[in-house]
Amino acid sequence: MTMFTVWKFDSPEGAAEAASILKSAASDGLITVVDHAVVSWPVGQARPTTKHAHDDELRGSGWGAFWGLLLGGLFLLPVVGAAAGAAVGALAKHTEAVGISRTQLETIREQVTSGTSALFAVTQDGDTDRVGERFNGLHGTLIATNLTDAERSTLLETFGS
Numbered sequence: 001m002t003m004f005t006v007w008k009f010d011s012p013e014g015a016a017e018a019a020s021i022l023k024s025a026a027s028d029g030l031i032t033v034v035d036h037a038v039v040s041w042p043v044g045q046a047r048p049t050t051k052h053a054h055d056d057e058l059r060g061s062g063w064g065a066f067w068g069l070l071l072g073g074l075f076l077l078p079v080v081g082a083a084a085g086a087a088v089g090a091l092a093k094h095t096e097a098v099g100i101s102r103t104q105l106e107t108i109r110e111q112v113t114s115g116t117s118a119l120f121a122v123t124q125d126g127d128t129d130r131v132g133e134r135f136n137g138l139h140g141t142l143i144a145t146n147l148t149d150a151e152r153s154t155l156l157e158t159f160g161s
Helices: 014-027 057-076 081-098 102-111 128-134 149-159
Strands: 002-009 032-041 049-052 116-124 140-147
Touching: 002 014, 002 102, 014 032, 014 116, 014 128, 032 057, 049 057, 057 102, 057 116, 102 140
Parallel strands: none
Antiparallel strands: 002 116, 002 140, 032 049, 032 116
């Protein structure tokens, strides 16, 4: 099963550390990482920094487009108040077909704030319990979306080629 997951951490460095742990779990055969991105929001910064990992070299530009749309729509657009809600609504129209709902987008936008970080990942064939155990002590929260085969196909067709 393919999953889109977002792990939110209580420090700007937590997601980068978690990304390293995720890579280690992949090396140990616990999960297959299709692609991932890290968002880090240091205290005092107006907006977060984002880093796309390019795990899937065959579809790197497609994943770059996906992460750009998702992360740019959530964090980099200079919108506040009602405009922020409208931006999330517009983004949701593009992401619902791949199993990422407006409610999930709003939750991510509300929880990933200054002084935090987030690891966004598309993974498959994973033992999420065992991977999650490796994240103990990082003060993280998992928000997960299980993608159906149809949603995964849409994701790969839309952003993977």
